[in-house]
Amino acid sequence: MSTVPDDLRYSKEHEWVRADGDVATIGITHFAQEQLGDVVFVELPEKGATVRQYSSLGVVESVKAASDIYAPISGEVLERNVKVIESPELVNTDPYRDGWMVKVRLADKGELAKLLSPADYRSHIGETAGAGAD
Numbered sequence: 001m002s003t004v005p006d007d008l009r010y011s012k013e014h015e016w017v018r019a020d021g022d023v024a025t026i027g028i029t030h031f032a033q034e035q036l037g038d039v040v041f042v043e044l045p046e047k048g049a050t051v052r053q054y055s056s057l058g059v060v061e062s063v064k065a066a067s068d069i070y071a072p073i074s075g076e077v078l079e080r081n082v083k084v085i086e087s088p089e090l091v092n093t094d095p096y097r098d099g100w101m102v103k104v105r106l107a108d109k110g111e112l113a114k115l116l117s118p119a120d121y122r123s124h125i126g127e128t129a130g131a132g133a134d
Helices: 030-036 082-086 109-114 118-125
Strands: 015-020 023-028 039-043 056-062 066-070 075-080 102-106
Touching: 015 109, 039 082, 102 109
Parallel strands: none
Antiparallel strands: 015 023, 023 102, 039 056, 056 066, 075 102
């Protein structure tokens, strides 16, 4: 079973984006949380903050290391996931649903085209072809 959902776009830095109209939900991938280990702290920008594509938008700390979260797209932060700040382990247990980081109003939908497709991301992390075939 693939750990790379087919309905998302991905950055080479292991963030994912789910676009719905002009709102994008951003999180880190299953692969990223696996590399980090147990997440113990998440720092996210405040509502109203502006993020730029490929710039740091927050920090995830695990028992192993602290890592920047990079914005896969540019825009204004509409919401941050307070649940993930209060319960950082959600990043490990459900990175694509409850473990999302922020919701951003897209500044430029064209930036989505610069991100990796699910197939390209699978290649990037070395997941074997056919792993997602059901």
